[in-house]
Structures are given as structure tokens and as C-alpha cells.
Amino acid sequence: MQHKSVMTSGLDPWRRLSSLIAQCSLLVGVMSLGADAVAQFNAVGPGWLQPHERRSGLAFKSEDLQNQQNDDAINPGFLWVDQGAKLWSESPSPQAPSCQSCHLSAPISMKGVALKYPLWNAREKRLINLDKRINECRVKKQHAQAFPYESDEMLALSSWITLASRGMKLENSIDPSLVPAFERGKAFYEKRIGQNNLSCAHCHTAHFGQRLGGEIISQGQPHAYPAYRLEWQKMGSLQRRLRACLSGVKAAILPFGSEELLELEVYLNFRGQGLRLESPGVRR
Amino acid sequence: MKTLRPSKRELLQSALALLAVVASPFRARAQNTEGQSEEFQKLLLSLTQGVKLKEGKIQISMPRLADNGHSVPLKLSIDSPMSQEDHVKTLVILSPRNPRPLVAKMNFSPRNTKLNMATRVRLNGSQSLWVLAQMSDLTWYAKSAEVEVTESACLDAS
Amino acid sequence: MGARILIPPSPKAGDVIDIRILIQHPMETGFRHELSGSAVPKNVIRQLKLDFNGQLLLDAELGTGTAANPFLQFQTQLFESGWFTLSWVDDLGVEGTERVQCNTRAS
Numbered sequence: 001m002q003h004k005s006v007m008t009s010g011l012d013p014w015r016r017l018s019s020l021i022a023q024c025s026l027l028v029g030v031m032s033l034g035a036d037a038v039a040q041f042n043a044v045g046p047g048w049l050q051p052h053e054r055r056s057g058l059a060f061k062s063e064d065l066q067n068q069q070n071d072d073a074i075n076p077g078f079l080w081v082d083q084g085a086k087l088w089s090e091s092p093s094p095q096a097p098s099c100q101s102c103h104l105s106a107p108i109s110m111k112g113v114a115l116k117y118p119l120w121n122a123r124e125k126r127l128i129n130l131d132k133r134i135n136e137c138r139v140k141k142q143h144a145q146a147f148p149y150e151s152d153e154m155l156a157l158s159s160w161i162t163l164a165s166r167g168m169k170l171e172n173s174i175d176p177s178l179v180p181a182f183e184r185g186k187a188f189y190e191k192r193i194g195q196n197n198l199s200c201a202h203c204h205t206a207h208f209g210q211r212l213g214g215e216i217i218s219q220g221q222p223h224a225y226p227a228y229r230l231e232w233q234k235m236g237s238l239q240r241r242l243r244a245c246l247s248g249v250k251a252a253i254l255p256f257g258s259e260e261l262l263e264l265e266v267y268l269n270f271r272g273q274g275l276r277l278e279s280p281g282v283r284r
Numbered sequence: 285m286k287t288l289r290p291s292k293r294e295l296l297q298s299a300l301a302l303l304a305v306v307a308s309p310f311r312a313r314a315q316n317t318e319g320q321s322e323e324f325q326k327l328l329l330s331l332t333q334g335v336k337l338k339e340g341k342i343q344i345s346m347p348r349l350a351d352n353g354h355s356v357p358l359k360l361s362i363d364s365p366m367s368q369e370d371h372v373k374t375l376v377i378l379s380p381r382n383p384r385p386l387v388a389k390m391n392f393s394p395r396n397t398k399l400n401m402a403t404r405v406r407l408n409g410s411q412s413l414w415v416l417a418q419m420s421d422l423t424w425y426a427k428s429a430e431v432e433v434t435e436s437a438c439l440d441a442s
Numbered sequence: 443m444g445a446r447i448l449i450p451p452s453p454k455a456g457d458v459i460d461i462r463i464l465i466q467h468p469m470e471t472g473f474r475h476e477l478s479g480s481a482v483p484k485n486v487i488r489q490l491k492l493d494f495n496g497q498l499l500l501d502a503e504l505g506t507g508t509a510a511n512p513f514l515q516f517q518t519q520l521f522e523s524g525w526f527t528l529s530w531v532d533d534l535g536v537e538g539t540e541r542v543q544c545n546t547r548a549s
Binding site: 061062064065068212213214215230231232233236240241243244245247248249250253284 | 347349351352354355357434435436437438439440441442
């Protein structure tokens with residue numbers, strides 16, 4: 001399948017100019033901080049949003065949906081959070097430690113943890129997200145079977161751990177080890193894919209706030225996941241949401257845990273920096 | 285030059301507008317089951333045993349356009365003292381266009397003190413949601429509310 | 443399958459309170475199909491009961507028209523401390539129960 005790069009097609013001239021200026025100033029800014037302090041890379045492109053433009057997906061949703069997310073008592077995501085809290089304190093087998101035995105109270109020990117992922121595993125030369133990290137602990141430390149991706153248990157533990165970071169801002173720097181992954185994620189975001197021949201940038205950067213069918217397009221920000229999506233009738237991960245978009249443009253749906261999806265996550269987390277974590281979110 | 289007398293076109297437009305308001309689906313049509321399928325009419329009959337459906341007492345609050353048909357918030361309140369002599373016995377929620385129109389049936393008693401309820405329903409397409417309430421004197425009240433339900437913009441095969 | 447019963451933290455005796463129930467259940471309609479093409483069998487919570495100190499407050503028959511992970515909110519007046527007990531049964535006969543204690547304070 002041939003992929004055309006998006007370049008700035010679909011963006012108006014003023015956006016292109018401001019994008020170019022931002023590109024230059026960010027590049028200069030990054031270089032002036034020195035190679036040791038911050039990784040050198042170019043984040044700005046057709047997918048980029050200026051800090052003042054960044055909005056949570058919740059801002060594009062109805063009042064009903066906003067109320068559902070903002071009230072813990074009626075947010076269905078909390079059913080998974082509760083399940084996660086229980087799993088946290090349970091041992092998978094009599095000899096095995098529970099998460100709590102090592103990590104004690106999750107709201108304290110897991111604060112800020114979800115925001116650090118995905119990370120680059122230098123030894124295995126692959127990215128690792130929170131789900132993979134949970135499974136690593138489960139297999140190596142708890143001697144139990146890994147949870148399948150998107151299983152209720154996986155989502156429960158992931159939601160419980162992510163809750164500890166609720167309200168915290170997405171990280172403002174990219175570790176040098178993550179730069180290659182970031183750049184591949186960025187290229188994916190800007191690339192036309194699928195039978196609909198659309199890139200993520202076409203909808204979520206060029207047309208956010210406008211309507212697609214009966215729905216208002218959001219910016220595609222990652223900070224509310226894991227989220228309860230009404231369409232799924234259950235909790236789901238960011239990866240599931242990305243897969244839903246891939247099926248939406250009729251592109252090949254990448255498998256859970258694939259490197260491409262994780263690279264996209266790295267890019268999205270940086271693109272959305274400054275937004276505060278909202279998980280467990282509620283979305284359409 | 286504009287004349288003071290309305291033209292034929294303006295008169296026709298006003299008449300049509302008035303007709304639209306009068307026939308507007310926003311008006312409560314609690315006791316009027318015309319336009320509903322035969323199956324739905326039969327269901328209503330089996331529930332109410334032919335007792336006439338009265339207007340009033342029930343207030344429904346639902347979004348006019350649902351975010352997603354899988355989960356549509358519904359708020360209800362019924363004006364009833366919920367006393368031993370006068371209370372809501374049974375509440376029935378119906379969705380005529382769903383494959384199984386009976387959404388929920390709930391029994392209440394004076395212990396409930398006030399009938400303000402909320403839940404989330406599944407709607408299989410745009411329709412009027414019906415709420416029926418049977419009082420302790422065995423009279424039935426009914427109210428409906430229209431909700432638009434659209435398909436999701438993107439196919440989700442995640 | 444978990445559930446939450448949420449009540450105000452310390453209501454006064456005589457207060458009319460909101461009780462909010464959330465139950466984790468897929469409420470499968472029987473009309474949903476897996477990607478393989480096979481239909482997922484119907485399984486919904488068909489009966490739900492909530493009582494307070496043994497007195498029935500809510501007796502509900504639900505169906506496929508109730509959204510997944512059922513949510514119900516209603517009111518009652520509290521005159522004493524006690525236990526709310528929620529119990530439900532689904533099409534497969536699986537029963538669930540959840541309890542929460544409510545302590546009223548003097549008005």
C-alpha cells in the first residue's frame with residue numbers, strides 16, 4: 001500500500017506559517033538547552049498543537065457525558081478501579097506476594113507512575129507500556145500467568161494504578177532513549193493510511209471541533225485512558241481506542257502490544273503535554 | 285415595496301409553521317398511542333389491562349440527541365405524595381423501537397418517600413421513550429419523550 | 443462482578459437521601475456479534491432488589507433495554523442506621539450481592 005505523507009495539505013496558510021515559525025523556534029529552543037539536558041528532536045509538524053490549543057476530549061462532549069466522568073459515584077469506570085483495588089491486595093497464589101506486599105498503598109506508591117509510560121527497555125530493545133509492566137511483575141515476581149490484553153483484570157489493575165496519577169500533568173520532556181520511538185510515532189500520526197486515506201492529523205489536528213456525522217471531533221488526546229467508552233459498553237485502554245480509529249479509516253488494525261501502537265502512544269503523550277490526567281475517563 | 289397585508293406565500297408559511305407546532309413531537313402525547321406499532325399497542329394493553337392512560341404527574345428528562353445509543357441517561361420524577369393512600373405502585377419504562385420494548389419494571393412502596401429516579405437505557409435508534417406509572421388506586425399515567433440516536437461516526441472493530 | 447452502592451457519608455435521621463447503584467455486568471442483549479460472526483448469548487440481570495434492614499426499597503425487573511453496567515439512582519427517607527443490601531440475579535442464574543452500612547446521626 002502506498003502511503004503519501006500528509007505534509008501540510010488540508011491546513012490553511014496561517015496555520016502553515018505559524019507551524020513553520022513554531023517548528024524553527026522549538027528546534028532552536030531545544031538545541032540551546034544543550035544535548036545533555038533534553039533530547040534533540042523536532043516535534044512540530046502537521047499533527048502538532050500549540051500548548052494554548054490543547055483541549056481535553058471532555059471539552060468536546062455533551063454535558064451528560066461530562067457529568068458522568070466528573071462524578072465518581074456514577075462514573076462506570078470506577079467498577080474497574082474497584083476491581084483493581086481488590087486485585088492489588090490479593091495474592092495470586094498462597095506463596096506469591098500481592099502487589100501490596102511490595103508496593104504498599106497504590107495511591108501513594110503509584111503516584112506519577114502511569115505518566116512515565118511507555119518507557120524504552122534498552123536490554124530488550126522494545127517499548128514497554130504500563131500493561132506490559134504489570135504483566136512483567138505478574139510473571140516474574142508473582143509467578144502467575146500474564147493477563148491477556150484488554151481483559152477485565154488487566155484493565156482493572158491498569159485503571160487502579162493510573163488513578164493514582166489523576167490530576168497530574170502529562171510529562172514535559174522526552175528521555176533521549178525515547179526519541180527514535182517518538183519520531184516513528186510522529187511519522188505514523190502524520191501519514192495517510194487506510195482505504196479512507198486519512199492521517200490522524202487530518203481529523204484530530206486540522207478539524208477538531210468540527211463534526212463528523214453527528215459527533216464532534218476531539219484532538220485525540222491520550223490523557224483520559226483507560227476510559228469507559230459507551231460504544232464499547234466497558235472500560236478500554238488507549239491501545240483499544242487507537243485500534244478503533246484504525247478500523248474507522250479502514251486501515252489494518254495493529255495488534256495489542258505492537259511496537260507501532262506504543263510509538264504512537266509516546267508521540268501522543270508528548271503532543272498532549274500540559275493536559276492533566278483524567279482517567280478513568282468516560283467517552284462516547 | 286413591502287405591503288402591510290401578508291402575501292399568500294406568507295400566509296401559507298405561517299399556517300404550516302402553526303401546524304408544525306401543533307403536531308410537534310415535543311408535546312406530550314401520553315394517552316395517544318396512535319402511530320405506535322401494533323406490537324407496542326398490544327404490550328401496553330397487556331400491562332394496563334385496557335385502563336386508560338392519563339396525562340400528568342410524570343416528568344422525563346433525557347438528552348434530545350443521545351451521545352450513544354448504548355447508554356442514554358434517563359431522569360424521572362413522579363409527582364406523588366408516596367403515602368399509604370396515594371403512591372406509585374409500579375413504574376414501567378418502554379422503548380417501542382427496541383427488539384424487546386420492555387426496558388424495566390419496578391415496584392415501589394410508601395417507603396420510597398419520593399419518586400425521583402435516574403438510570404441509563406439502551407436505545408436501538410431514534411424513538412419516543414415511554415414511561416408508565418401505576419398508582420395505588422390502579423390508575424395509569426403515561427409520558428413519552430423523543431430521543432434522536434445516531435450511529436457512531438466511525439466503524440469500531442477494535 | 444463488582445457493584446457499588448453509594449450513599450451520603452453521614453445523613454441525618456429523617457433526611458431523604460439519594461442512593462446510587464452501579465453494577466458491573468455486560469447486560470448482553472443476544473444481538474451482539476463477535477468479529478467471528480457468532481452471536482454472544484443473551485445474559486442480563488433480570489431481577490434486582492435493594493432492601494434496608496430487611497425492608498424492600500426497590501424491586502426491579504430489568505432487561506436488554508437497560509444499558510450495560512446498570513446504573514440506578516433513587517431516593518428514600520432514612521430514620522435509623524442500618525445496612526443496605528443489594529442483590530441481583532442474571533439469566534445464567536449467577537447471583538450477586540453487595541452491602542453497605544449507613545450510620546445516621548441525630549438531627
